[in-house]
Amino acid sequence: MPVAPWRAPLAAALHRNRRLSHARYVQLATVRTDGRPANRTVVFRGFLENSDRLQIVTDARSQKVAQVAQIEGNTWGEACWYFPKTREQFRLSGRLILVNGDRVEIPLQQARRAAWEALSDRGREGFAWPPPGQPRAESDAFEGLQPDPSEPLPQFCLLLLDPDGVDLLQLRSHPHDRRCYQRQEDGTWLTHRVNP
Amino acid sequence: MPVAPWRAPLAAALHRNRRLSHARYVQLATVRTDGRPANRTVVFRGFLENSDRLQIVTDARSQKVAQVAQIEGNTWGEACWYFPKTREQFRLSGRLILVNGDRVEIPLQQARRAAWEALSDRGREGFAWPPPGQPRAESDAFEGLQPDPSEPLPQFCLLLLDPDGVDLLQLRSHPHDRRCYQRQEDGTWLTHRVNP
Known part of the structure:
Protein backbone atom coordinates (compact mmCIF):
# COMPACT_ATOMS: atom_id res chain seq x y z
CA MET A 1 0.00 0.00 0.00
CA PRO A 2 1.54 3.38 -0.97
CA VAL A 3 1.69 6.07 1.70
CA ALA A 4 -1.42 8.21 2.13
CA PRO A 5 -1.66 11.36 -0.04
CA TRP A 6 -1.62 13.67 3.03
CA ARG A 7 1.84 12.40 4.03
CA ALA A 8 3.66 14.58 1.46
CA PRO A 9 2.11 17.91 2.59
CA LEU A 10 2.63 16.87 6.24
CA ALA A 11 6.30 16.04 5.60
CA ALA A 12 6.71 19.39 3.86
CA ALA A 13 5.14 21.24 6.81
CA LEU A 14 7.38 19.41 9.30
CA HIS A 15 10.41 20.32 7.22
CA ARG A 16 9.51 23.99 6.78
CA ASN A 17 8.72 24.40 10.48
CA ARG A 18 11.68 22.33 11.73
CA ARG A 19 13.34 25.24 13.55
CA LEU A 20 10.34 25.56 15.90
CA SER A 21 10.77 23.03 18.69
CA HIS A 22 7.02 22.98 19.22
CA ALA A 23 6.25 22.08 15.58
CA ARG A 24 6.09 18.47 16.73
CA TYR A 25 3.50 19.26 19.42
CA VAL A 26 0.01 18.17 18.52
CA GLN A 27 -3.30 18.53 20.38
CA LEU A 28 -5.06 15.19 20.77
CA ALA A 29 -8.80 15.11 21.48
CA THR A 30 -10.58 12.08 22.91
CA VAL A 31 -13.94 11.53 24.61
CA ARG A 32 -14.06 11.07 28.39
CA THR A 33 -16.01 8.28 30.04
CA ASP A 34 -18.72 10.87 30.92
CA GLY A 35 -19.08 11.92 27.27
CA ARG A 36 -17.24 15.23 27.58
CA PRO A 37 -14.34 15.94 25.24
CA ALA A 38 -10.74 15.93 26.50
CA ASN A 39 -7.84 17.66 24.81
CA ARG A 40 -4.12 17.75 25.56
CA THR A 41 -0.78 18.44 23.93
CA VAL A 42 1.27 15.40 22.91
CA VAL A 43 4.56 15.02 21.07
CA PHE A 44 4.61 13.43 17.62
CA ARG A 45 7.19 10.60 17.65
CA GLY A 46 7.18 9.76 13.96
CA PHE A 47 5.18 7.18 12.06
CA LEU A 48 5.05 3.49 12.86
CA GLU A 49 7.24 1.77 10.31
CA ASN A 50 5.55 0.99 6.98
CA SER A 51 2.30 2.61 8.02
CA ASP A 52 0.43 5.91 8.24
CA ARG A 53 -0.03 5.51 12.01
CA LEU A 54 1.22 8.40 14.16
CA GLN A 55 3.17 7.43 17.26
CA ILE A 56 2.88 9.19 20.60
CA VAL A 57 3.91 7.97 24.04
CA THR A 58 1.87 8.06 27.21
CA ASP A 59 1.68 6.82 30.77
CA ALA A 60 -0.73 3.94 31.51
CA ARG A 61 -1.65 5.81 34.70
CA SER A 62 -2.88 8.89 32.79
CA GLN A 63 -6.51 9.74 32.05
CA LYS A 64 -6.08 9.41 28.33
CA VAL A 65 -5.22 5.75 28.70
CA ALA A 66 -8.41 5.24 30.69
CA GLN A 67 -10.25 6.96 27.85
CA VAL A 68 -8.60 4.78 25.21
CA ALA A 69 -8.85 1.54 27.15
CA GLN A 70 -12.53 1.83 27.95
CA ILE A 71 -13.75 0.50 24.61
CA GLU A 72 -10.82 -1.41 23.22
CA GLY A 73 -10.75 -1.33 19.46
CA ASN A 74 -13.41 1.33 19.28
CA THR A 75 -11.70 4.42 20.55
CA TRP A 76 -11.42 7.51 18.47
CA GLY A 77 -9.12 10.46 18.54
CA GLU A 78 -8.63 13.61 16.55
CA ALA A 79 -5.27 15.31 16.44
CA CYS A 80 -5.15 18.99 15.59
CA TRP A 81 -1.74 20.05 14.35
CA TYR A 82 -1.07 23.69 13.67
CA PHE A 83 2.16 24.78 11.99
CA PRO A 84 2.83 28.43 12.90
CA LYS A 85 5.45 29.27 10.30
CA THR A 86 3.57 27.98 7.27
CA ARG A 87 0.10 28.66 8.73
CA GLU A 88 -1.24 25.18 8.03
CA GLN A 89 -3.60 23.04 10.08
CA PHE A 90 -3.91 19.28 9.80
CA ARG A 91 -6.82 17.59 11.53
CA LEU A 92 -6.23 13.84 11.70
CA SER A 93 -9.13 11.70 12.81
CA GLY A 94 -9.06 7.97 13.44
CA ARG A 95 -8.87 5.01 15.74
CA LEU A 96 -6.46 4.99 18.69
CA ILE A 97 -4.49 1.83 19.39
CA LEU A 98 -2.84 1.40 22.78
CA VAL A 99 0.40 -0.57 22.92
CA ASN A 100 1.14 -1.41 26.54
CA GLY A 101 3.49 -4.11 27.79
CA ASP A 102 0.77 -6.76 27.41
CA ARG A 103 0.44 -6.50 23.63
CA VAL A 104 1.77 -9.68 22.09
CA GLU A 105 2.35 -8.45 18.51
CA ILE A 106 6.13 -8.45 18.10
CA PRO A 107 6.38 -5.43 15.72
CA LEU A 108 4.29 -3.35 18.14
CA GLN A 109 6.45 -4.36 21.13
CA GLN A 110 9.55 -3.52 19.10
CA ALA A 111 8.11 -0.10 18.30
CA ARG A 112 7.24 0.45 21.97
CA ARG A 113 10.78 -0.44 23.01
CA ALA A 114 12.29 1.78 20.30
CA ALA A 115 10.15 4.70 21.48
CA TRP A 116 11.37 4.18 25.06
CA GLU A 117 15.00 4.07 23.96
CA ALA A 118 14.56 7.22 21.87
CA LEU A 119 13.41 9.28 24.89
CA SER A 120 15.85 11.52 26.71
CA ASP A 121 16.85 10.59 30.26
CA ARG A 122 14.52 13.30 31.53
CA GLY A 123 11.72 12.00 29.33
CA ARG A 124 12.10 8.50 30.79
CA GLU A 125 12.30 9.94 34.31
CA GLY A 126 8.79 11.40 33.93
CA PHE A 127 7.38 7.89 33.63
CA ALA A 128 8.87 6.99 37.02
CA TRP A 129 7.27 9.95 38.78
CA PRO A 130 4.41 9.38 41.24
CA PRO A 131 1.00 8.73 39.58
CA PRO A 132 -0.16 11.68 37.41
CA GLY A 133 -3.23 13.56 38.62
CA GLN A 134 -2.89 12.36 42.24
CA PRO A 135 -2.31 14.87 45.05
CA GLU A 143 14.30 12.39 42.96
CA GLY A 144 16.94 9.78 42.16
CA LEU A 145 14.83 8.08 39.50
CA GLN A 146 16.87 6.62 36.69
CA PRO A 147 14.84 4.07 34.76
CA ASP A 148 16.81 1.57 32.69
CA PRO A 149 17.13 3.06 29.17
CA SER A 150 16.88 -0.40 27.62
CA GLU A 151 13.81 -1.68 29.49
CA PRO A 152 10.50 0.22 29.29
CA LEU A 153 8.70 0.73 32.59
CA PRO A 154 5.39 -1.21 32.73
CA GLN A 155 3.38 2.04 32.65
CA PHE A 156 5.10 3.21 29.46
CA CYS A 157 2.72 2.95 26.50
CA LEU A 158 2.95 3.67 22.84
CA LEU A 159 -0.27 5.13 21.46
CA LEU A 160 -0.99 4.94 17.74
CA LEU A 161 -3.41 7.15 15.84
CA ASP A 162 -4.57 5.51 12.62
CA PRO A 163 -6.18 8.33 10.58
CA ASP A 164 -9.12 7.53 8.31
CA GLY A 165 -9.88 11.20 7.65
CA VAL A 166 -7.57 14.19 7.30
CA ASP A 167 -8.59 17.81 6.85
CA LEU A 168 -5.85 20.16 5.66
CA LEU A 169 -6.40 23.92 5.87
CA GLN A 170 -3.80 26.30 4.46
CA LEU A 171 -4.20 29.87 5.62
CA ARG A 172 -1.43 31.50 3.59
CA SER A 173 -3.57 32.10 0.54
CA HIS A 174 -6.67 34.28 0.54
CA PRO A 175 -9.16 32.69 0.13
CA HIS A 176 -7.72 29.79 2.11
CA ASP A 177 -7.14 26.38 0.63
CA ARG A 178 -8.76 23.31 2.16
CA ARG A 179 -8.55 19.63 1.26
CA CYS A 180 -10.24 16.60 2.81
CA TYR A 181 -8.75 13.14 2.52
CA GLN A 182 -10.93 10.12 3.23
CA ARG A 183 -9.78 6.54 3.50
CA GLN A 184 -11.95 4.02 1.67
CA GLU A 185 -12.80 0.45 2.66
CA ASP A 186 -10.05 -0.87 0.37
CA GLY A 187 -7.43 1.35 2.02
CA THR A 188 -7.13 3.81 -0.84
CA TRP A 189 -7.77 7.51 -0.29
CA LEU A 190 -10.13 10.01 -1.88
CA THR A 191 -9.19 13.69 -1.94
CA HIS A 192 -11.71 16.52 -2.18
CA ARG A 193 -11.05 20.22 -2.42
CA VAL A 194 -13.66 22.02 -0.31
CA ASN A 195 -14.54 25.55 0.71
CA PRO A 196 -12.45 26.78 3.65
CA MET B 1 -18.01 37.20 42.01
CA PRO B 2 -14.21 37.69 41.83
CA VAL B 3 -12.42 36.42 38.72
CA ALA B 4 -11.40 32.77 38.75
CA PRO B 5 -7.96 31.94 40.25
CA TRP B 6 -6.65 30.62 36.88
CA ARG B 7 -7.17 34.02 35.26
CA ALA B 8 -3.96 35.49 36.75
CA PRO B 9 -1.61 32.74 35.43
CA LEU B 10 -3.42 32.83 32.07
CA ALA B 11 -3.03 36.60 31.82
CA ALA B 12 0.66 36.24 32.69
CA ALA B 13 1.12 33.59 29.98
CA LEU B 14 -0.63 35.77 27.40
CA HIS B 15 1.58 38.68 28.34
CA ARG B 16 4.85 36.74 28.26
CA ASN B 17 4.01 35.15 24.92
CA ARG B 18 2.57 38.31 23.36
CA ARG B 19 5.20 38.53 20.60
CA LEU B 20 4.04 35.19 19.15
CA SER B 21 1.06 35.87 16.89
CA HIS B 22 -0.15 32.30 17.44
CA ALA B 23 -0.17 32.60 21.24
CA ARG B 24 -3.88 33.42 20.93
CA TYR B 25 -4.57 30.25 18.95
CA VAL B 26 -6.28 27.55 20.96
CA GLN B 27 -7.36 24.02 20.04
CA LEU B 28 -11.01 23.41 20.82
CA ALA B 29 -12.30 19.84 21.19
CA THR B 30 -15.97 18.91 20.92
CA VAL B 31 -17.84 15.66 20.34
CA ARG B 32 -19.35 14.95 16.93
CA THR B 33 -22.90 13.73 16.45
CA ASP B 34 -21.49 10.21 15.84
CA GLY B 35 -19.60 10.25 19.16
CA ARG B 36 -16.13 10.79 17.71
CA PRO B 37 -14.06 13.72 18.97
CA ALA B 38 -13.44 16.78 16.82
CA ASN B 39 -10.59 19.24 17.28
CA ARG B 40 -9.70 22.49 15.54
CA THR B 41 -7.72 25.66 16.04
CA VAL B 42 -9.69 28.76 17.03
CA VAL B 43 -8.65 32.29 17.94
CA PHE B 44 -9.16 33.54 21.49
CA ARG B 45 -11.09 36.85 21.31
CA GLY B 46 -10.88 37.85 24.95
CA PHE B 47 -13.28 37.21 27.82
CA LEU B 48 -16.93 38.15 27.83
CA GLU B 49 -17.22 41.25 29.97
CA ASN B 50 -17.49 40.62 33.72
CA SER B 51 -17.17 36.87 33.31
CA ASP B 52 -14.69 34.02 32.95
CA ARG B 53 -16.20 32.97 29.59
CA LEU B 54 -13.79 32.76 26.68
CA GLN B 55 -15.01 34.26 23.41
CA ILE B 56 -14.36 32.76 20.00
CA VAL B 57 -16.15 33.42 16.72
CA THR B 58 -17.50 30.89 14.28
CA ASP B 59 -19.66 30.40 11.22
CA ALA B 60 -23.16 28.99 11.74
CA ARG B 61 -22.57 26.88 8.63
CA SER B 62 -19.54 25.12 10.16
CA GLN B 63 -19.54 21.64 11.69
CA LYS B 64 -18.70 22.89 15.15
CA VAL B 65 -21.94 24.82 15.28
CA ALA B 66 -23.85 21.64 14.37
CA GLN B 67 -21.97 19.94 17.21
CA VAL B 68 -22.81 22.70 19.67
CA ALA B 69 -26.40 23.16 18.55
CA GLN B 70 -27.34 19.48 18.75
CA ILE B 71 -28.01 19.48 22.49
CA GLU B 72 -28.61 23.10 23.38
CA GLY B 73 -27.50 23.86 26.89
CA ASN B 74 -25.70 20.58 27.23
CA THR B 75 -22.71 20.86 24.97
CA TRP B 76 -19.21 20.52 26.24
CA GLY B 77 -15.89 21.66 24.97
CA GLU B 78 -12.29 21.48 26.08
CA ALA B 79 -9.79 24.04 24.93
CA CYS B 80 -6.12 23.11 24.97
CA TRP B 81 -3.89 26.15 24.99
CA TYR B 82 -0.17 25.70 24.73
CA PHE B 83 2.19 28.66 25.21
CA PRO B 84 5.49 27.88 23.46
CA LYS B 85 7.67 30.56 25.02
CA THR B 86 6.82 29.83 28.64
CA ARG B 87 6.10 26.12 28.07
CA GLU B 88 2.72 26.16 29.79
CA GLN B 89 -0.44 24.28 28.93
CA PHE B 90 -3.93 25.29 30.02
CA ARG B 91 -6.75 22.83 29.53
CA LEU B 92 -10.09 24.58 29.96
CA SER B 93 -13.17 22.37 30.12
CA GLY B 94 -16.76 23.55 30.23
CA ARG B 95 -20.07 24.24 28.60
CA LEU B 96 -20.25 25.90 25.18
CA ILE B 97 -22.82 28.62 24.60
CA LEU B 98 -23.70 29.60 21.05
CA VAL B 99 -24.68 33.23 20.43
CA ASN B 100 -26.25 33.46 16.98
CA GLY B 101 -28.46 36.29 15.70
CA ASP B 102 -31.53 34.72 17.32
CA ARG B 103 -30.36 35.08 20.91
CA VAL B 104 -32.51 37.66 22.62
CA GLU B 105 -30.23 38.51 25.57
CA ILE B 106 -29.08 42.08 24.95
CA PRO B 107 -25.58 41.77 26.54
CA LEU B 108 -24.90 38.68 24.40
CA GLN B 109 -26.06 40.42 21.21
CA GLN B 110 -23.88 43.40 22.10
CA ALA B 111 -20.90 41.10 22.58
CA ARG B 112 -21.63 39.38 19.23
CA ARG B 113 -21.78 42.75 17.48
CA ALA B 114 -18.57 43.95 19.17
CA ALA B 115 -16.78 40.77 18.08
CA TRP B 116 -17.91 41.36 14.48
CA GLU B 117 -16.73 44.96 14.54
CA ALA B 118 -13.37 43.93 16.02
CA LEU B 119 -12.60 41.60 13.08
CA SER B 120 -10.37 42.76 10.24
CA ASP B 121 -11.94 43.29 6.81
CA ARG B 122 -10.40 39.99 5.73
CA GLY B 123 -11.76 38.27 8.80
CA ARG B 124 -15.28 39.47 8.02
CA GLU B 125 -14.86 38.49 4.38
CA GLY B 126 -14.36 34.83 5.39
CA PHE B 127 -17.91 34.75 6.76
CA ALA B 128 -19.26 35.76 3.34
CA TRP B 129 -17.43 32.95 1.53
CA PRO B 130 -19.41 30.01 0.11
CA PRO B 131 -20.45 27.41 2.74
CA PRO B 132 -17.47 25.81 4.49
CA GLY B 133 -16.89 22.10 3.84
CA GLN B 134 -18.89 22.08 0.57
CA PRO B 135 -17.18 21.23 -2.74
CA GLU B 143 -14.40 37.82 -4.81
CA GLY B 144 -15.88 41.27 -4.25
CA LEU B 145 -17.31 40.41 -0.85
CA GLN B 146 -17.35 43.33 1.54
CA PRO B 147 -19.72 42.68 4.41
CA ASP B 148 -20.94 45.73 6.31
CA PRO B 149 -18.51 46.23 9.26
CA SER B 150 -21.36 47.46 11.45
CA GLU B 151 -23.88 44.67 10.79
CA PRO B 152 -22.95 41.02 11.51
CA LEU B 153 -23.88 38.54 8.79
CA PRO B 154 -26.59 36.09 9.95
CA GLN B 155 -24.12 33.17 9.93
CA PHE B 156 -21.71 35.01 12.24
CA CYS B 157 -21.78 33.50 15.73
CA LEU B 158 -20.06 34.19 18.97
CA LEU B 159 -19.20 31.01 20.84
CA LEU B 160 -18.56 31.14 24.59
CA LEU B 161 -16.65 28.57 26.60
CA ASP B 162 -17.60 28.66 30.27
CA PRO B 163 -14.88 26.67 32.07
CA ASP B 164 -15.80 24.66 35.16
CA GLY B 165 -12.43 22.88 35.28
CA VAL B 166 -8.95 24.09 34.38
CA ASP B 167 -5.76 22.04 34.36
CA LEU B 168 -2.52 24.03 34.28
CA LEU B 169 0.74 22.25 33.48
CA GLN B 170 4.02 24.14 33.64
CA LEU B 171 6.90 22.36 31.93
CA ARG B 172 9.69 24.79 32.76
CA SER B 173 10.52 23.22 36.08
CA HIS B 174 11.69 19.65 36.51
CA PRO B 175 9.65 17.94 37.88
CA HIS B 176 6.82 19.84 36.21
CA ASP B 177 4.25 21.80 38.13
CA ARG B 178 0.55 21.00 37.74
CA ARG B 179 -2.53 22.59 39.27
CA CYS B 180 -6.22 21.72 38.87
CA TYR B 181 -8.93 24.30 39.44
CA GLN B 182 -12.52 23.15 39.95
CA ARG B 183 -15.58 25.34 40.09
CA GLN B 184 -17.99 24.53 42.90
CA GLU B 185 -21.78 24.72 42.92
CA ASP B 186 -21.64 28.14 44.58
CA GLY B 187 -19.33 29.50 41.86
CA THR B 188 -16.19 29.54 43.98
CA TRP B 189 -13.11 27.63 42.90
CA LEU B 190 -11.01 24.93 44.56
CA THR B 191 -7.33 24.58 43.63
CA HIS B 192 -5.34 21.37 44.00
CA ARG B 193 -1.69 20.81 43.32
CA VAL B 194 -1.30 17.39 41.68
CA ASN B 195 1.44 15.22 40.24
CA PRO B 196 2.35 16.15 36.65
Missing part, protein backbone atom coordinates in the same frame (compact mmCIF):
# COMPACT_ATOMS: atom_id res chain seq x y z
CA ARG A 136 1.20 16.22 44.74
CA ALA A 137 3.74 13.88 46.30
CA GLU A 138 6.66 15.07 48.43
CA SER A 139 9.58 16.32 46.39
CA ASP A 140 11.84 13.39 47.29
CA ALA A 141 9.43 11.08 45.43
CA PHE A 142 10.61 12.80 42.25
CA ARG B 136 -14.90 24.10 -3.67
CA ALA B 137 -16.80 26.92 -5.38
CA GLU B 138 -15.48 28.78 -8.41
CA SER B 139 -12.99 31.48 -7.53
CA ASP B 140 -15.34 34.36 -8.41
CA ALA B 141 -17.61 33.24 -5.55
CA PHE B 142 -14.83 34.41 -3.21
